[in-house]
Amino acid sequence: MRLQALTLVLALAACDEADPEARALVARYGCVSCHEIPNVPGPRGNSGPPLTHMPRQVYVAGVAPNTPEVLARFIADPQAIDPRSAMPDLGVSAEEARIIAGFLLGIGG
Amino acid sequence: MRRSRRILGIGLAAILLAGAAVFSLGEFYNLTAIRQHPLWVFRGIALGRDALIGMEAEYVAVPDGFELRADPASAALYQKHCAQCHGAPGVAAEEFALGMMPVPSNLAAAAKRRPAQEVYWFIRYGLKMSGMPAWDMRMSEADMWRLTGFVGAMPGLSPAAYAELLEQAGELPDAIRPVAVEAGPLKTAIGSVERGRAAMQVHACRSCHLIPGIVGAPDVFVGPPLDEAGGRAYIAGVLRNTPDNMVRWIMDPQAVDPLSAMPSLGVSEALARDMAAYLYSLSSLDRSKAEPEGDEDR
Numbered sequence: 001m002r003l004q005a006l007t008l009v010l011a012l013a014a015c016d017e018a019d020p021e022a023r024a025l026v027a028r029y030g031c032v033s034c035h036e037i038p039n040v041p042g043p044r045g046n047s048g049p050p051l052t053h054m055p056r057q058v059y060v061a062g063v064a065p066n067t068p069e070v071l072a073r074f075i076a077d078p079q080a081i082d083p084r085s086a087m088p089d090l091g092v093s094a095e096e097a098r099i100i101a102g103f104l105l106g107i108g109g
Numbered sequence: 110m111r112r113s114r115r116i117l118g119i120g121l122a123a124i125l126l127a128g129a130a131v132f133s134l135g136e137f138y139n140l141t142a143i144r145q146h147p148l149w150v151f152r153g154i155a156l157g158r159d160a161l162i163g164m165e166a167e168y169v170a171v172p173d174g175f176e177l178r179a180d181p182a183s184a185a186l187y188q189k190h191c192a193q194c195h196g197a198p199g200v201a202a203e204e205f206a207l208g209m210m211p212v213p214s215n216l217a218a219a220a221k222r223r224p225a226q227e228v229y230w231f232i233r234y235g236l237k238m239s240g241m242p243a244w245d246m247r248m249s250e251a252d253m254w255r256l257t258g259f260v261g262a263m264p265g266l267s268p269a270a271y272a273e274l275l276e277q278a279g280e281l282p283d284a285i286r287p288v289a290v291e292a293g294p295l296k297t298a299i300g301s302v303e304r305g306r307a308a309m310q311v312h313a314c315r316s317c318h319l320i321p322g323i324v325g326a327p328d329v330f331v332g333p334p335l336d337e338a339g340g341r342a343y344i345a346g347v348l349r350n351t352p353d354n355m356v357r358w359i360m361d362p363q364a365v366d367p368l369s370a371m372p373s374l375g376v377s378e379a380l381a382r383d384m385a386a387y388l389y390s391l392s393s394l395d396r397s398k399a400e401p402e403g404d405e406d407r
Contacts (some may be wrong), residue, residue, distance in 0.1 A: 034342075046394070047342035049333040057330040061346055063368040084347040084366050 022103030029090050031100075038107050048087060054104045061085055072101040142210035158236070162227055169226040172254055177225070177261035184274035186252060187259050191216070194240070199268025209240050217263040229257040246308050246380060305387030308380045317371075321391055332371060339385075340394030345369055352397045355385040 032042025076097035235243035317331035
Protein backbone atom coordinates (compact mmCIF):
# COMPACT_ATOMS: atom_id res chain seq x y z
CA MET A 1 0.00 0.00 0.00
CA ARG A 2 2.77 2.40 1.03
CA LEU A 3 4.70 1.42 -2.07
CA GLN A 4 1.71 2.20 -4.28
CA ALA A 5 1.30 5.61 -2.71
CA LEU A 6 5.00 6.28 -3.19
CA THR A 7 4.80 5.27 -6.86
CA LEU A 8 1.81 7.54 -7.36
CA VAL A 9 3.60 10.49 -5.78
CA LEU A 10 6.69 9.81 -7.90
CA ALA A 11 4.58 9.54 -11.04
CA LEU A 12 2.86 12.83 -10.30
CA ALA A 13 6.19 14.46 -9.56
CA ALA A 14 7.62 13.14 -12.83
CA CYS A 15 4.55 14.45 -14.60
CA ASP A 16 5.10 17.89 -13.15
CA GLU A 17 8.76 17.85 -13.93
CA ALA A 18 8.26 17.17 -17.64
CA ASP A 19 8.44 20.38 -19.67
CA PRO A 20 8.79 22.71 -16.69
CA GLU A 21 9.38 25.63 -19.03
CA ALA A 22 6.24 24.97 -21.09
CA ARG A 23 4.19 24.40 -17.94
CA ALA A 24 5.36 27.70 -16.52
CA LEU A 25 4.33 29.47 -19.73
CA VAL A 26 0.93 27.74 -19.81
CA ALA A 27 0.40 28.83 -16.21
CA ARG A 28 1.63 32.39 -16.80
CA TYR A 29 -0.65 33.02 -19.78
CA GLY A 30 -3.62 31.38 -18.06
CA CYS A 31 -4.45 29.02 -20.94
CA VAL A 32 -6.58 26.80 -18.68
CA SER A 33 -8.99 29.60 -17.91
CA CYS A 34 -10.43 28.97 -21.39
CA HIS A 35 -9.12 25.51 -22.37
CA GLU A 36 -9.04 22.11 -20.74
CA ILE A 37 -5.44 20.81 -20.79
CA PRO A 38 -4.64 17.33 -19.47
CA ASN A 39 -2.60 17.25 -16.24
CA VAL A 40 -2.54 20.99 -15.95
CA PRO A 41 -4.39 22.12 -12.84
CA GLY A 42 -6.96 24.84 -13.33
CA PRO A 43 -10.65 25.57 -13.74
CA ARG A 44 -11.12 23.39 -16.88
CA GLY A 45 -12.28 26.38 -18.90
CA ASN A 46 -14.77 25.80 -21.69
CA SER A 47 -14.64 29.08 -23.60
CA GLY A 48 -12.34 27.51 -26.15
CA PRO A 49 -12.20 23.83 -27.20
CA PRO A 50 -10.44 21.22 -25.04
CA LEU A 51 -6.75 20.75 -25.88
CA THR A 52 -6.86 17.13 -24.84
CA HIS A 53 -6.03 15.49 -28.18
CA MET A 54 -3.85 18.03 -29.96
CA PRO A 55 -1.65 15.51 -31.84
CA ARG A 56 -4.76 14.04 -33.50
CA GLN A 57 -6.51 17.29 -34.14
CA VAL A 58 -6.66 17.92 -37.90
CA TYR A 59 -7.10 21.71 -37.82
CA VAL A 60 -5.90 24.59 -35.71
CA ALA A 61 -8.84 26.86 -34.79
CA GLY A 62 -10.92 24.91 -37.31
CA VAL A 63 -9.28 26.71 -40.22
CA ALA A 64 -5.62 25.75 -40.80
CA PRO A 65 -3.73 22.42 -40.96
CA ASN A 66 -2.42 21.40 -37.55
CA THR A 67 1.38 21.57 -37.77
CA PRO A 68 3.81 22.73 -35.04
CA GLU A 69 4.51 25.90 -37.05
CA VAL A 70 0.86 26.81 -37.61
CA LEU A 71 -0.03 26.09 -34.00
CA ALA A 72 2.84 28.25 -32.76
CA ARG A 73 1.81 31.08 -35.06
CA PHE A 74 -1.76 30.83 -33.84
CA ILE A 75 -0.67 31.00 -30.19
CA ALA A 76 1.55 34.00 -30.87
CA ASP A 77 -0.92 35.83 -33.11
CA PRO A 78 -4.35 34.15 -33.35
CA GLN A 79 -5.83 36.70 -35.76
CA ALA A 80 -3.01 36.01 -38.26
CA ILE A 81 -4.47 32.51 -38.66
CA ASP A 82 -8.15 33.44 -38.34
CA PRO A 83 -9.10 37.13 -38.25
CA ARG A 84 -12.45 36.23 -36.70
CA SER A 85 -11.04 34.12 -33.89
CA ALA A 86 -12.16 34.94 -30.36
CA MET A 87 -8.80 33.73 -29.03
CA PRO A 88 -7.09 36.81 -27.61
CA ASP A 89 -3.58 37.94 -28.56
CA LEU A 90 -1.84 37.44 -25.25
CA GLY A 91 1.49 38.85 -26.36
CA VAL A 92 3.18 35.45 -26.41
CA SER A 93 6.58 35.70 -28.10
CA ALA A 94 7.38 33.50 -31.09
CA GLU A 95 9.84 31.45 -29.03
CA GLU A 96 7.38 31.00 -26.17
CA ALA A 97 4.67 29.99 -28.64
CA ARG A 98 7.01 27.39 -30.13
CA ILE A 99 7.59 25.88 -26.66
CA ILE A 100 3.87 25.86 -25.81
CA ALA A 101 2.96 24.33 -29.20
CA GLY A 102 5.55 21.60 -28.72
CA PHE A 103 4.14 20.86 -25.27
CA LEU A 104 0.52 20.73 -26.49
CA LEU A 105 1.40 18.48 -29.41
CA GLY A 106 3.16 16.10 -27.03
CA ILE A 107 0.15 15.35 -24.84
CA GLY A 108 -3.08 13.46 -25.13
CA GLY A 109 -2.22 11.30 -28.16
CA MET B 110 -23.94 -32.25 -11.27
CA ARG B 111 -20.87 -33.57 -13.01
CA ARG B 112 -23.00 -34.75 -15.89
CA SER B 113 -24.72 -31.42 -16.48
CA ARG B 114 -21.33 -29.71 -16.44
CA ARG B 115 -20.12 -32.11 -19.10
CA ILE B 116 -23.16 -31.41 -21.28
CA LEU B 117 -22.56 -27.69 -20.87
CA GLY B 118 -18.91 -28.14 -21.89
CA ILE B 119 -19.84 -30.12 -24.98
CA GLY B 120 -22.48 -27.54 -25.88
CA LEU B 121 -20.03 -24.65 -25.61
CA ALA B 122 -17.42 -26.50 -27.65
CA ALA B 123 -20.00 -27.21 -30.35
CA ILE B 124 -21.01 -23.54 -30.52
CA LEU B 125 -17.37 -22.45 -30.74
CA LEU B 126 -16.67 -25.00 -33.44
CA ALA B 127 -19.72 -23.92 -35.46
CA GLY B 128 -18.67 -20.27 -35.12
CA ALA B 129 -15.15 -21.04 -36.31
CA ALA B 130 -16.53 -23.04 -39.23
CA VAL B 131 -18.88 -20.25 -40.34
CA PHE B 132 -16.08 -17.69 -40.01
CA SER B 133 -13.57 -19.63 -42.09
CA LEU B 134 -15.85 -21.41 -44.60
CA GLY B 135 -17.94 -18.25 -44.98
CA GLU B 136 -14.72 -16.32 -45.71
CA PHE B 137 -15.61 -13.68 -43.14
CA TYR B 138 -11.85 -13.11 -42.77
CA ASN B 139 -11.78 -11.62 -46.28
CA LEU B 140 -12.53 -7.94 -45.86
CA THR B 141 -11.75 -6.86 -49.42
CA ALA B 142 -14.29 -5.44 -51.82
CA ILE B 143 -13.12 -7.64 -54.67
CA ARG B 144 -14.71 -10.87 -53.46
CA GLN B 145 -18.31 -11.48 -52.58
CA HIS B 146 -19.14 -13.91 -49.76
CA PRO B 147 -19.57 -17.53 -50.85
CA LEU B 148 -22.97 -18.15 -52.41
CA TRP B 149 -24.51 -19.83 -49.34
CA VAL B 150 -23.56 -16.88 -47.09
CA PHE B 151 -24.82 -14.39 -49.69
CA ARG B 152 -28.13 -16.25 -49.99
CA GLY B 153 -28.43 -16.53 -46.22
CA ILE B 154 -27.90 -12.80 -45.70
CA ALA B 155 -30.37 -11.94 -48.49
CA LEU B 156 -32.95 -14.29 -46.98
CA GLY B 157 -32.70 -12.69 -43.55
CA ARG B 158 -32.65 -9.18 -45.01
CA ASP B 159 -35.73 -9.71 -47.14
CA ALA B 160 -37.66 -11.33 -44.30
CA LEU B 161 -36.96 -8.36 -42.00
CA ILE B 162 -37.65 -5.72 -44.65
CA GLY B 163 -40.87 -7.48 -45.67
CA MET B 164 -42.10 -7.21 -42.09
CA GLU B 165 -41.00 -3.60 -41.65
CA ALA B 166 -42.35 -2.37 -44.98
CA GLU B 167 -45.84 -3.58 -44.14
CA TYR B 168 -46.13 -0.57 -41.85
CA VAL B 169 -45.25 1.94 -44.59
CA ALA B 170 -48.42 3.83 -45.49
CA VAL B 171 -48.71 4.55 -49.20
CA PRO B 172 -49.96 8.12 -49.70
CA ASP B 173 -53.19 8.81 -51.59
CA GLY B 174 -52.70 9.34 -55.29
CA PHE B 175 -49.43 7.42 -55.41
CA GLU B 176 -48.76 5.90 -58.82
CA LEU B 177 -45.91 4.20 -60.62
CA ARG B 178 -44.96 7.03 -62.88
CA ALA B 179 -41.93 8.12 -64.92
CA ASP B 180 -42.03 11.82 -65.75
CA PRO B 181 -39.25 14.34 -66.49
CA ALA B 182 -39.08 15.61 -62.88
CA SER B 183 -38.80 12.17 -61.30
CA ALA B 184 -36.29 11.06 -63.96
CA ALA B 185 -34.12 14.08 -63.15
CA LEU B 186 -34.37 13.28 -59.44
CA TYR B 187 -33.34 9.69 -60.11
CA GLN B 188 -30.45 10.69 -62.38
CA LYS B 189 -29.15 13.09 -59.74
CA HIS B 190 -29.43 10.93 -56.62
CA CYS B 191 -29.58 7.28 -57.68
CA ALA B 192 -28.03 6.69 -61.10
CA GLN B 193 -24.45 7.25 -59.83
CA CYS B 194 -24.60 3.85 -58.11
CA HIS B 195 -27.58 2.04 -59.63
CA GLY B 196 -27.32 3.11 -63.25
CA ALA B 197 -30.43 3.69 -65.36
CA PRO B 198 -31.88 2.25 -68.57
CA GLY B 199 -28.96 2.46 -71.00
CA VAL B 200 -26.79 4.34 -68.48
CA ALA B 201 -23.95 2.68 -66.54
CA ALA B 202 -23.24 3.48 -62.92
CA GLU B 203 -20.29 5.79 -62.23
CA GLU B 204 -16.83 4.23 -62.20
CA PHE B 205 -16.50 4.23 -58.41
CA ALA B 206 -19.75 2.29 -58.06
CA LEU B 207 -18.54 -0.57 -60.22
CA GLY B 208 -16.06 -1.49 -57.49
CA MET B 209 -18.53 -1.42 -54.62
CA MET B 210 -19.25 -4.55 -52.62
CA PRO B 211 -22.07 -5.45 -52.68
CA VAL B 212 -22.52 -4.14 -56.23
CA PRO B 213 -25.48 -1.72 -56.19
CA SER B 214 -28.50 -3.56 -57.54
CA ASN B 215 -30.21 -2.83 -60.83
CA LEU B 216 -33.44 -1.19 -59.80
CA ALA B 217 -35.48 -2.21 -62.81
CA ALA B 218 -34.90 -5.79 -61.70
CA ALA B 219 -35.59 -4.93 -58.05
CA ALA B 220 -38.84 -3.18 -59.01
CA LYS B 221 -40.10 -6.37 -60.65
CA ARG B 222 -39.96 -8.28 -57.38
CA ARG B 223 -40.41 -5.67 -54.65
CA PRO B 224 -43.62 -3.83 -53.73
CA ALA B 225 -43.51 -0.03 -53.65
CA GLN B 226 -43.50 -0.01 -49.84
CA GLU B 227 -40.20 -1.89 -49.81
CA VAL B 228 -38.65 0.40 -52.41
CA TYR B 229 -39.70 3.38 -50.31
CA TRP B 230 -38.29 1.69 -47.19
CA PHE B 231 -34.86 1.30 -48.86
CA ILE B 232 -34.86 4.93 -50.04
CA ARG B 233 -35.85 6.33 -46.68
CA TYR B 234 -33.92 4.15 -44.26
CA GLY B 235 -31.03 2.82 -46.35
CA LEU B 236 -29.32 -0.48 -45.62
CA LYS B 237 -26.52 -0.81 -43.11
CA MET B 238 -23.11 -1.87 -44.52
CA SER B 239 -24.44 -2.11 -48.05
CA GLY B 240 -23.49 1.39 -49.19
CA MET B 241 -27.16 2.36 -49.52
CA PRO B 242 -27.64 5.64 -47.63
CA ALA B 243 -30.71 6.72 -45.72
CA TRP B 244 -32.41 9.70 -47.38
CA ASP B 245 -34.55 10.26 -44.31
CA MET B 246 -34.51 13.97 -43.34
CA ARG B 247 -32.37 14.92 -46.34
CA MET B 248 -35.03 14.46 -48.99
CA SER B 249 -38.64 15.53 -48.76
CA GLU B 250 -41.33 12.95 -48.25
CA ALA B 251 -42.84 13.95 -51.61
CA ASP B 252 -39.53 13.41 -53.44
CA MET B 253 -38.98 10.02 -51.79
CA TRP B 254 -42.39 8.86 -53.01
CA ARG B 255 -41.72 10.41 -56.45
CA LEU B 256 -38.55 8.30 -56.64
CA THR B 257 -40.43 5.23 -55.43
CA GLY B 258 -42.94 5.73 -58.24
CA PHE B 259 -40.15 6.20 -60.75
CA VAL B 260 -38.32 3.04 -59.71
CA GLY B 261 -41.59 1.13 -59.94
CA ALA B 262 -42.06 2.41 -63.49
CA MET B 263 -38.48 1.65 -64.55
CA PRO B 264 -39.10 -1.88 -65.87
CA GLY B 265 -41.32 -0.28 -68.53
CA LEU B 266 -38.79 2.36 -69.54
CA SER B 267 -36.61 1.95 -72.61
CA PRO B 268 -33.14 3.58 -72.76
CA ALA B 269 -34.48 5.95 -75.41
CA ALA B 270 -37.49 6.89 -73.28
CA TYR B 271 -35.23 7.56 -70.28
CA ALA B 272 -32.94 9.79 -72.33
CA GLU B 273 -36.01 11.60 -73.66
CA LEU B 274 -37.29 12.25 -70.11
CA LEU B 275 -33.94 13.68 -69.06
CA GLU B 276 -33.91 15.89 -72.14
CA GLN B 277 -37.32 17.27 -71.23
CA ALA B 278 -36.27 17.83 -67.62
CA GLY B 279 -33.41 20.14 -68.58
CA GLU B 280 -31.40 21.37 -65.54
CA LEU B 281 -30.90 18.66 -62.92
CA PRO B 282 -31.85 19.58 -59.37
CA ASP B 283 -29.05 20.26 -56.85
CA ALA B 284 -27.53 17.18 -55.28
CA ILE B 285 -28.29 18.03 -51.69
CA ARG B 286 -30.29 21.10 -50.94
CA PRO B 287 -32.01 22.41 -47.85
CA VAL B 288 -35.41 20.84 -47.70
CA ALA B 289 -38.22 21.65 -45.36
CA VAL B 290 -38.92 18.29 -43.84
CA GLU B 291 -42.64 17.83 -43.78
CA ALA B 292 -44.38 17.12 -40.52
CA GLY B 293 -45.21 13.48 -40.17
CA PRO B 294 -44.55 10.51 -37.96
CA LEU B 295 -40.82 9.78 -37.91
CA LYS B 296 -39.83 6.26 -37.12
CA THR B 297 -36.75 7.28 -35.19
CA ALA B 298 -37.93 10.44 -33.52
CA ILE B 299 -39.83 11.20 -30.37
CA GLY B 300 -38.92 14.84 -29.75
CA SER B 301 -36.73 17.50 -31.19
CA VAL B 302 -33.70 16.38 -29.15
CA GLU B 303 -34.05 12.83 -30.35
CA ARG B 304 -34.76 14.04 -33.87
CA GLY B 305 -31.61 16.18 -33.69
CA ARG B 306 -29.57 13.10 -32.86
CA ALA B 307 -31.06 11.24 -35.84
CA ALA B 308 -30.45 14.27 -38.09
CA MET B 309 -26.80 14.40 -37.00
CA GLN B 310 -26.49 10.72 -37.87
CA VAL B 311 -27.80 11.19 -41.44
CA HIS B 312 -25.69 14.31 -42.04
CA ALA B 313 -22.50 12.39 -41.22
CA CYS B 314 -21.53 14.78 -38.39
CA ARG B 315 -19.87 11.86 -36.62
CA SER B 316 -17.25 11.48 -39.37
CA CYS B 317 -15.57 14.68 -38.09
CA HIS B 318 -16.79 15.08 -34.49
CA LEU B 319 -17.00 12.86 -31.44
CA ILE B 320 -20.67 12.99 -30.42
CA PRO B 321 -22.08 11.19 -27.37
CA GLY B 322 -24.99 9.01 -28.43
CA ILE B 323 -23.69 8.40 -31.95
CA VAL B 324 -21.39 5.42 -32.45
CA GLY B 325 -18.27 5.87 -34.58
CA ALA B 326 -14.47 5.78 -34.65
CA PRO B 327 -12.98 6.73 -31.26
CA ASP B 328 -10.24 9.02 -32.51
CA VAL B 329 -11.67 11.57 -34.95
CA PHE B 330 -10.68 15.13 -34.16
CA VAL B 331 -11.34 16.88 -37.48
CA GLY B 332 -13.67 19.20 -35.61
CA PRO B 333 -13.83 19.49 -31.84
CA PRO B 334 -15.68 16.92 -29.72
CA LEU B 335 -19.28 18.05 -29.32
CA ASP B 336 -19.95 16.70 -25.83
CA GLU B 337 -19.51 20.16 -24.31
CA ALA B 338 -20.22 22.23 -27.43
CA GLY B 339 -23.52 23.45 -26.02
CA GLY B 340 -21.75 24.86 -22.97
CA ARG B 341 -18.80 26.48 -24.72
CA ALA B 342 -18.70 30.30 -24.69
CA TYR B 343 -18.00 30.48 -28.42
CA ILE B 344 -19.22 28.60 -31.46
CA ALA B 345 -16.40 27.76 -33.89
CA GLY B 346 -14.19 30.03 -31.80
CA VAL B 347 -15.81 33.12 -33.31
CA LEU B 348 -19.51 33.41 -32.47
CA ARG B 349 -21.18 33.92 -29.10
CA ASN B 350 -23.00 30.76 -28.15
CA THR B 351 -26.74 31.36 -28.44
CA PRO B 352 -29.36 29.00 -29.92
CA ASP B 353 -29.89 31.27 -32.94
CA ASN B 354 -26.16 31.53 -33.58
CA MET B 355 -25.83 27.75 -33.27
CA VAL B 356 -28.53 27.31 -35.93
CA ARG B 357 -26.85 29.92 -38.16
CA TRP B 358 -23.53 28.15 -37.80
CA ILE B 359 -24.91 24.69 -38.59
CA MET B 360 -26.80 25.95 -41.65
CA ASP B 361 -24.05 28.09 -43.19
CA PRO B 362 -20.60 27.80 -41.55
CA GLN B 363 -18.84 30.02 -44.11
CA ALA B 364 -21.20 32.90 -43.41
CA VAL B 365 -19.94 32.77 -39.83
CA ASP B 366 -16.28 32.20 -40.67
CA PRO B 367 -15.22 32.13 -44.34
CA LEU B 368 -12.04 30.24 -43.42
CA SER B 369 -13.80 27.44 -41.55
CA ALA B 370 -13.11 23.84 -42.54
CA MET B 371 -16.67 22.92 -41.56
CA PRO B 372 -18.59 22.37 -44.80
CA SER B 373 -22.11 23.50 -45.55
CA LEU B 374 -24.22 20.34 -45.54
CA GLY B 375 -27.50 21.78 -46.76
CA VAL B 376 -29.20 21.46 -43.37
CA SER B 377 -32.69 22.98 -43.23
CA GLU B 378 -33.49 25.43 -40.46
CA ALA B 379 -35.90 23.00 -38.82
CA LEU B 380 -33.27 20.27 -38.63
CA ALA B 381 -30.55 22.72 -37.54
CA ARG B 382 -32.81 23.63 -34.60
CA ASP B 383 -33.20 19.96 -33.74
CA MET B 384 -29.43 19.46 -33.94
CA ALA B 385 -28.88 22.48 -31.68
CA ALA B 386 -31.40 21.05 -29.22
CA TYR B 387 -29.44 17.81 -29.14
CA LEU B 388 -26.11 19.59 -28.62
CA TYR B 389 -27.50 21.66 -25.75
CA SER B 390 -28.96 18.54 -24.17
CA LEU B 391 -25.49 16.97 -24.05
CA SER B 392 -23.46 19.60 -22.26
CA SER B 393 -23.25 20.08 -18.51
CA LEU B 394 -23.86 23.82 -18.92
CA ASP B 395 -26.85 24.45 -21.18
CA ARG B 396 -26.36 27.88 -22.73
CA SER B 397 -29.70 27.71 -24.57
CA LYS B 398 -31.27 28.44 -21.18
CA ALA B 399 -28.95 31.37 -20.39
CA GLU B 400 -30.28 34.91 -20.35
CA PRO B 401 -30.50 36.34 -23.86
CA GLU B 402 -28.25 39.41 -24.22
CA GLY B 403 -28.79 40.62 -27.74
CA ASP B 404 -27.47 38.86 -30.79
CA GLU B 405 -24.14 40.47 -31.56
CA ASP B 406 -21.29 38.32 -32.81
CA ARG B 407 -18.96 38.59 -29.84
